[in-house]
Amino acid sequence: MAAAVARFAPMQDRSSTSPPHLLLNTSSRGTPAAIPNKHIPICSPGGLPATPPASPPRQDSLIETSSITYPPDTYCSQYSDDPPVYTITADRMAEALEHIATQPLPNPEQVFPWMHGLHAENQIQLAFFSSRRKSVRKIPACIRSITIVKTGGNLSASKLKGAVAPEELLDNTPKEPPHFIECDPKDGFSVRNFQIQACKLAMVSDIIVYGDRKTNPEETVALAQKISKAQRQYEKRSGFSPCLFNTFMLSDSFESVQERYPKLIAIDSAGKMTGQIVDFFYWERYEMCAMSKASEISNNVFLGPTPDPGLHSECLGEEVYDMLIETTDLAHVPESRSLRALRMGMERIHRKTTLHMEFPSSGCIMSPTWSHGEIDGLMEMCKWIFELANPQEARRSKRRREVEDEAIELDDISTPRKFLIHCTDGYTETSLLALAYFMYAEGLPVHDAWIQMHRDKGRNFFAYPSDVALLTAIQPRILQESPRFKQSIFNIPEPRWLSKIDGSLPSRILPYMYLGNLGHANNPELLRALGITRILSVGELLSWPEDLKKELNWPSDNFLMIDRVQDNGVDPLWAEFERCLKFIEAGKADGGATLVHCRVGVSRSATICIAEVMNELGLSFPRAYCFVRARRLNVIIQPHLRFTYELLKWEEYQHQRRNEPLRRELEWATVSREIALMNKPYSK
Incomplete structure (x- = not known):
C-alpha cells in the first residue's frame, strides 16, 4: 500500500501555467474549456414524496x-x-x-x-x-x-x-x-x-x-x-x-x-x-491521458489522445509517428488524389518528419442518410492506412487477388509507416475510424471488434448510436474487402447484446471494476462478453427475463442489491461502503470483474467506485474523484453533496485504518468549489 500512496506524479512544466481567472460567478469566458463530448446527465431524486422518507439513524458521536x-x-x-x-x-x-x-x-x-x-x-x-x-x-x-x-x-x-x-x-x-x-x-x-x-x-x-x-x-x-x-x-x-x-x-x-x-x-x-x-482541472486531464494514452490497436496503427508529453510522462510525442490523423467534426472524407499526394509526400520527405491530416469524427456519418461517397471514402481510408502500415503483407495480398489499385502504388513502398489516430480526449471522436479500421485490418465482425478493442487491446472508447448502426450496416463490405477475413460474409451470427447497446460500454474504472447504468446491467450477455461476472446494484432493481436467468445461469452469490438508497441527498451510503467493497474485492479474487450500477451510473454507483479507488490505490478523495471522473468517459459523475461529504469522511477512515495521522489535502469548501468550477462549462 505504501507504494500506491507514494505514486503521485509531479506537475509537468508544460502544464504549469495557471488556468484563467476562476470565479463561480464569472462569465463563461473565465472558465476553462470543457473536455469535448462529456455531458452532465439528469439525476432524478426519484420524485419528491408527499411524506419525506424517515431520517437516517443518527451517529452517537458528535464532532x-x-x-x-x-x-x-x-x-x-x-x-x-x-x-x-x-x-x-x-x-x-x-x-x-x-x-x-x-x-x-x-x-x-x-x-x-x-x-x-x-x-x-x-x-x-x-x-x-x-x-x-x-x-x-x-x-x-x-x-x-x-x-x-x-x-x-x-x-x-x-x-x-x-x-x-x-x-x-x-x-x-x-x-x-x-x-x-x-x-x-x-x-x-x-x-x-x-x-x-x-x-x-x-x-x-x-x-x-x-x-x-x-x-x-x-x-x-x-x-x-x-x-x-x-x-x-x-x-x-x-x-x-x-x-x-x-x-x-x-x-x-x-x-x-x-x-x-x-x-x-x-x-x-x-x-x-x-x-x-491538488488542481481538479489538471488532474482530470492527467487521468484522462493516463487512461487513454496511445496504444497499438493493429500493426503500426495507434489510437490515443492528441500528443502532449508535457501533461503525462507516458504520452509519446508526435515525432514517434509518420502520420497523425486527427478526427474532427470539421473534416471531410479525403479524396483519392489527396491520399495519393500524402503517400508521395511520405516517400519524399525526411523520415523523421511527421505529416498531419484530418478525418470526420465519430457521429458525422449518419444513418440512414450517409452517401455512397462517404462509405467509399471510409473504405479507401482503411485500405490506404493498412497498405502503408503493412506494405509487405499488402503486396502479397494484392498479388494473390490480382487487383490493380490506382490509389496506392505498392512497388515503391518498403518501410512500414506508423499512424496515430487521435483526438483531444483519445476515445470519442476517433471511435468510428478506429473501429472501422480495426474490423478491416483484423478481419473482425463489428461485435468482435467492439469487444476485442476493449478487452484485448485495452482501449476505453465511446461511440455514438449512429456509429453502431453504420458499422453494422456496412459490415459485409468491410469484411469482403478485408485482407485478413477468410470466411464467408454471409450468415455471420450477431449476438443479442449488440442491438441493445447505445454505443457506450460500461466504464472500466479498474481492471476488476466497471461503472455503468441500468441499461448496461440489464444486458447480461454484453457483461459476460466483457468478462463481468458480478453485479452490484445500488438502489435499482434488475429486470432480467426469467428464461434469460436460467439460460445464463449466474450464481446468486454474484448479485448484491443495496436497497432503500435514493439519489435524494438524504439516504446515506456510508454504512454500505464496507459491504460493497467486500463484494467487489471477492470478484477481483475470483479473477472476474464487477459492474457497479445505479440508474444513470453517475451518483450512487460512482460514489461506491470512488470509495473503492480510495481504498485500493490509497488516493485522497480529490485524486480519486478525478480518477473516476476521467474514466466515466462521455458522462460526468455527479455524486451529490451528501455522498461527496461522506467520501471525505471515508478518507478520514482510510487514514485511521492505515494508522496514519489524519490530514486532508483539501477542505470541504475548496472541494465543492472545484467541482462546481469543473461542471460550469457543461451547465446549460
Whole structure:
C-alpha cells in the first residue's frame, strides 16, 4: 500500500501555467474549456414524496471542529476594534490551516440538510427537508472553518491554498451595509448545490485577507473591515455570540509565505502552478491521458489522445509517428488524389518528419442518410492506412487477388509507416475510424471488434448510436474487402447484446471494476462478453427475463442489491461502503470483474467506485474523484453533496485504518468549489 500512496506524479512544466481567472460567478469566458463530448446527465431524486422518507439513524458521536484562531487575541494582534480586525503572521496562518486539515469533519447528520441550502422562500426545498427535523434551517454549531480571501480577487497569480475572491462572499449592492451574499437558492430543488458551499462555509469561518505585491495595503485594510462588518451583521441575524468568527489580515508578504511555506502555494507570484495543491482541472486531464494514452490497436496503427508529453510522462510525442490523423467534426472524407499526394509526400520527405491530416469524427456519418461517397471514402481510408502500415503483407495480398489499385502504388513502398489516430480526449471522436479500421485490418465482425478493442487491446472508447448502426450496416463490405477475413460474409451470427447497446460500454474504472447504468446491467450477455461476472446494484432493481436467468445461469452469490438508497441527498451510503467493497474485492479474487450500477451510473454507483479507488490505490478523495471522473468517459459523475461529504469522511477512515495521522489535502469548501468550477462549462 505504501507504494500506491507514494505514486503521485509531479506537475509537468508544460502544464504549469495557471488556468484563467476562476470565479463561480464569472462569465463563461473565465472558465476553462470543457473536455469535448462529456455531458452532465439528469439525476432524478426519484420524485419528491408527499411524506419525506424517515431520517437516517443518527451517529452517537458528535464532532465539533476546533480552531486555534479563536479566541483571536490569543496569538494575534488587534489592528482595529471598530470593526474588529486582527493581524496574523504567516507562521500562525500555516499552523491554523494545518490544524483545520487534521481535525475530523462533523458527521453528515450534523451538517445536513443545512449544507443543501435551505432558503426561507424556497418552498420546494423546505417541503422536502423541513419536516424531517426541527429547526432544520438552524446553522450547525459544530462546524468551523478558515476562509482565505485575496484582495482584488485575481486568482491567476499569487494564490494561496483554497483562496477565493471577495465577490464570491460579499454582496456588492451599492448603498447597503456590508453583508454576505444570500447564497441559498430561492428556487428549485437540488441536492448538488456545490456552488454555494464556499460562501456558506465563509459565514462560519475565521477569514484571512491577503494581497500580493501589486496590492495597495489600504485596499486590504478596507476589504478586511468590510468583511468584519459583514460578520457582525451575520452574527446578529443568526444569534451567534459576539465575535465568534473574526477577520484577520496577513502581516507577511506573499513572497515570504511562498519562500517559507511552499506547500501553501497553489499558484506562485509568476502565475505558475506549483503542483503543491491538488488542481481538479489538471488532474482530470492527467487521468484522462493516463487512461487513454496511445496504444497499438493493429500493426503500426495507434489510437490515443492528441500528443502532449508535457501533461503525462507516458504520452509519446508526435515525432514517434509518420502520420497523425486527427478526427474532427470539421473534416471531410479525403479524396483519392489527396491520399495519393500524402503517400508521395511520405516517400519524399525526411523520415523523421511527421505529416498531419484530418478525418470526420465519430457521429458525422449518419444513418440512414450517409452517401455512397462517404462509405467509399471510409473504405479507401482503411485500405490506404493498412497498405502503408503493412506494405509487405499488402503486396502479397494484392498479388494473390490480382487487383490493380490506382490509389496506392505498392512497388515503391518498403518501410512500414506508423499512424496515430487521435483526438483531444483519445476515445470519442476517433471511435468510428478506429473501429472501422480495426474490423478491416483484423478481419473482425463489428461485435468482435467492439469487444476485442476493449478487452484485448485495452482501449476505453465511446461511440455514438449512429456509429453502431453504420458499422453494422456496412459490415459485409468491410469484411469482403478485408485482407485478413477468410470466411464467408454471409450468415455471420450477431449476438443479442449488440442491438441493445447505445454505443457506450460500461466504464472500466479498474481492471476488476466497471461503472455503468441500468441499461448496461440489464444486458447480461454484453457483461459476460466483457468478462463481468458480478453485479452490484445500488438502489435499482434488475429486470432480467426469467428464461434469460436460467439460460445464463449466474450464481446468486454474484448479485448484491443495496436497497432503500435514493439519489435524494438524504439516504446515506456510508454504512454500505464496507459491504460493497467486500463484494467487489471477492470478484477481483475470483479473477472476474464487477459492474457497479445505479440508474444513470453517475451518483450512487460512482460514489461506491470512488470509495473503492480510495481504498485500493490509497488516493485522497480529490485524486480519486478525478480518477473516476476521467474514466466515466462521455458522462460526468455527479455524486451529490451528501455522498461527496461522506467520501471525505471515508478518507478520514482510510487514514485511521492505515494508522496514519489524519490530514486532508483539501477542505470541504475548496472541494465543492472545484467541482462546481469543473461542471460550469457543461451547465446549460
